[in-house]
Amino acid sequence: MGFSLIAVLAGLAFGPVSLPILDVARELLDMIPGVHIESGLSGTATAIVREIRLPRVVLGFLVGGTLSVGGAAYQGAFRNPLADPYLLGVAAGAGLGATVAITSNLGDGAGFIDPVPLAAFAGALIAVVLSYAAGSAGGRSAASLILAGVAVASFLTAVQTFVLQANSDAFREVYSWILGRVATSGWSEPVLLLPYFLLTVVVLMRYRNALDLLAVGDEEAESLGLEPRKVRLIVVVVASLGAAAAVSVSGLIGFVGIIVPHTIRLLVGVSYRLVVPLSVLLGGAFMVLADLAARTVVDPAELPIGVVTAVLGAPFFVLVLRSSRREVW
DSSP states (O other): OHHHHHHHHHHHHOSSSOOOHHHHHHHHHHTSTTOOOOOOOOHHHHHIIIIIIHHHHHHHHHHHHHHHHHHHHHHHHHTOTTOOTTTTSHHHHHHHHHHHHHHTTOOOSOSTTOHHHHHHHHHHHHHHHHHHHHHHTTTTOHHHHHHHHHHHHHHHHHHHHHHHHHTGGGHHHHHHHHTOOOOOSSSHHHHHHHHHHHHHHHHHHHTHHHHHHHTTOHHHHHHTTOOHHHHHHHHHHHHHHHHHHHHHHHOOOOSHHHHHHHHHHHHHOSOHHHHHHHHHHHHHHHHHHHHHHHHHTTTTSOOOHHHHHHHHHHHHHHHHHHHOOOOOO
16 A cells, blocks of 8 residues: 555656655645645646646556456466466457557547547457357366467457558557557546446455465365356456456556566465455556656656556566565466
């Protein structure tokens, strides 16, 4: 919790215009109903915090928390340490949907009802449905669903490539969306994502004990009174829905769904009683800090946040892995 709070304050205080972090903290407290504190910020600085940075920080936290807890849920449901929220084709489906919308000149990817995030969301859900339908032929086992997801993702990626080849003039815009961003046009994107974030967190918190039981295997879980297929279906559907919503407003931000849950397991153990809630908090904080780096490292330009998450995440994960002797799986 403390790390997440520090990350949020840093995201609000630093940028092209740096602000005193204590004054920013007072400004946040002043926004609480019934609390009145003089922050010491000027009118312009207050507007920067409340109208520009706060929506972006909130969106980054929601996206990071959703992708991270979704990755943890996928890894538990499939008993696969390499699983992430994009396993069943969410990324490929969202990429195809966004590509079709962009090449059709339907929107620019910003705003509450912009066609690009709507198309990305629809494409992600369609990909998950196709993967689950194809996996049903193999009995809906974890292995068959993973293989189906790989096949569907490969097919949709090929279709996306074909669409791009036919509309090469839109390549830069599509590529920019694919690399990810958490820029906002106000509060519309956070408001759009918030219900899916809450649904994902509430349901996965409800099933975190079941994820611990799935870790021992389906047969053993059944002997303990669990219905593995039912639990796996609920967990996968909810995590996929959250990932689809996150991708629709932020683009394809990779690595978060793998690095954060693994790091938590290395630090506090493998029980999902801790992994699920900590994935929300640390995933959100990680994304806020990654976005902060994206908009400050090459100021006044801005790096794609997908590049930053990989550059920050890989060395950090290696460092944690080397410094910890705990067994991840």
